[in-house]
Amino acid sequence: MSDAPDLVIDVRGLNKSFGALHAVKDFGIQVARGRICGFLGPNGAGKTTTLRMLCGLLTPDSGEGSVLGFDVMKQAREIKQRVGYMTQKFSLYEDLTIEQNLTFAARVHDLDRRKERVQAALERLGLVERRAQLAGNLSGGWKQRLALAVATLHEPDLLLLDEPTAGVDPEARRTFWDEIHAMSAEGMTVLVSTHYMDEAERCHEIAYIVGGRTLARGTADEVVDASGLITFHAEGPGADRLAAELRTKPGVEMAAPFGTVLHVSGRDRTALEAAIAPYRKPPLEWEETRPTLEDVFIQLIHDLEAEKRRAA
């Protein structure tokens, strides 16, 4: 038997432009069956465009590879039928009940075993009690769970989620993520875009993209290790207000307040320690810590901006 991973997504060199804007540049990604891959990056990084190419809704200008074993350039129809896609602004029929929304979706997709599928979806997502409730009367968290039920009614092998939890409360987000993990444990592969760091940490692996390019890839630990970043935290009166001053010092590549704690990072230990030395005294308390994913992402964006300045 081959040890090669069973790749559900295996694409290389994907490009997409809108007029003069090169939104996705030579994008490649491999995701093995059952994995949850988080897709991160600032606004306009190209995440939605990439997700739309991977689910067959948008044809790449160039590239190659497969999604669920189908050719990403030529078999959009086959891919579309087999993936579940939940868009950023998912739409539900607000004047239909939860059950009617599911039944309607089953009809539109011409699914077999409709009653059985609708009942299974209601049970799985804990919506049985609320089946007769109008979708329009649901809270944001419940709407989102219903949208997930609609997106997975046809039991897809790959689920693409575009910022599915934007704007919902932490409890609803946690329930949603428990559900995603339950689906993944049953073999579903998930690619999910998010801006939330806690969600990035709940993924098996992440890809961080900026300007249509992948800048970091791997597990959260691998991404942090690969950054080569050294981070100190400072706490105490006025620590958070030192960021601007520290940013001007050689060796400090990133200084940002997180509440009352100041995070200061750089990759040159000697220069970084020399920069913070004058501030390393009471009443401030300093400690070296492991960089967070957010520290790494801020750093990646700074690197890219510096690269752009050099090129200009």
Ligand SMILES: Nc1ncnc2c1ncn2[C@@H]1O[C@H](COP(=O)(O)OP(=O)(O)OP(=O)(O)O)[C@@H](O)[C@H]1O
């Ligand atoms: N149909 C389109 N026509 C023109 N430009 C587009 C189109 N779709 C996306 N873009 C542009 O492509 C770039 C990438 O957009 P995309 O929506 O993929 O980013 P994103 O990473 O999903 O952003 P966000 O986090 O804000 O959702 C943006 O500059 C966007 O304005």
